[in-house]
Amino acid sequence: MATVKQNLHRSPELTHSDSARLDTELLLAHSIGRDRTWLYTWPEYELRGEEQRRFDALFERRKSGEPVAHLVGEREFWSLPLKVDASTLIPRPDTELLVETALELCPGEKRRALDLGTGSGAIALALASERPGWRILAAEKSADAVALAEENRRALGFDNVEILQSDWFAQIAPQQFDLVVSNPPYIDAADPHLAQGDVRFEPRSALVADREGLADIERIAHESLHFLEEGGWLLVEHGWQQAGAVRKIFAAAGFQDIESRNDYGNRERITLGRCQTSKNK
Structure with missing residues (x-):
């Protein structure tokens, strides 16, 4: 020994x-x-x-x-211990920028938030840890990921989070949110990085999107307007070279106050926009 x-x-x-x-x-x-x-x-x-x-x-x-997170079955995100497995993406530090920005844009104690494609539940549970007065719906297409997110929710004891199986907005009942946040698939299927590092062991469905990685972001941008309160915010994570294209998608959908923000590596990593008028509903 x-x-x-x-x-x-x-x-x-x-x-x-x-x-x-x-x-x-x-x-x-x-x-x-x-x-x-x-x-x-x-x-x-x-x-x-x-x-x-x-x-x-x-x-x-x-x-x-094999990723360390899969080997030990856990990854810390926003100082929360989250169980992880091969059914979801491994939560990454750069995604904490989504949480920071959401808390900045929605400072109130009584808010309704939607986390689309929640995976392990990382974003929704991080928001819940900071805003116990919020009601947060976390939607996820994969049944295995839904079960994992629910396990994390129960382990952390966040009763203000509901986990729902849904293909983006498809199974979400008509309702209004102050915030929609998402870390969707945004990698082009031809990207060589898919054959490198930890992503080889993560679900391709959570990584790859059509139209050079932009198809799911475009769908989220257009459909979220039907679920956002007037003045509500949409925040999405994307590839660092996609910011300009995502801003155009937001503008075409009808969002205003659009901007992109840099991650900890000083690369444009998230884009946000505000639903200004109810005529988009």
């Missing part, structure tokens, strides 16, 4: 990862049921047989490219 320190020294074997040391720490901590801080407090701890076998198996799977 090897010590914690010896196992951590294996991180260079993860040659495909740009966070090899962190990946190794997370897998090792998970394998022995401790947190990452403990690893550095007890570097000479020698793993027991089952602990070492568990780590070795997970480490080999990571070497083959």
Whole structure:
């Protein structure tokens, strides 16, 4: 058996990862049921047989490219521990920009919000954690993802969130929201990045959209006007090279006060627009 320190020294074997040391720490901590801080407090701890076998198996799977989040079954988003699996996208830090912007644009304590394509429930649950007075509907087409989002909702105890199976707006009863937010599929089917990194293990249906990745955004923009209060906001995440095209889609749909905002890498990552008049309904 090897010590914690010896196992951590294996991180260079993860040659495909740009966070090899962190990946190794997370897998090792998970394998022995401790947190990452403990690893550095007890570097000479020698793993027991089952602990070492568990780590070795997970480490080999990571070497083959499987995402750490799938291997440990969890990813933190907005400081919330969320269960994740292969039925949904893995929540990413850049998507927290959607949450930040939604909270900025809708400061009230009594709001109605809709999260389209909720996946693991990350955006809806993050909003619920900050605004307990909001009523939030989270819609998702995949039955497996709906079950996962509901499991996360129950684990976190957010009673102000409802999870609904729906293909975008198709199964949503006529009603009005102050905010519609979405991280929809926006990758072109021909994008070579689909064959690289973690996305190889994520559901293609949650990644790829027709019309060079813009088809779902266009549908959301046009249909959301029927569900937004006058003055309500639509926020969508998109690819960093799509901002100009998304602004045109919003303008064609009838939104006003349209703008794009940069992610933490200073790239245009989300676009927002306001439903100004009721004549669009």
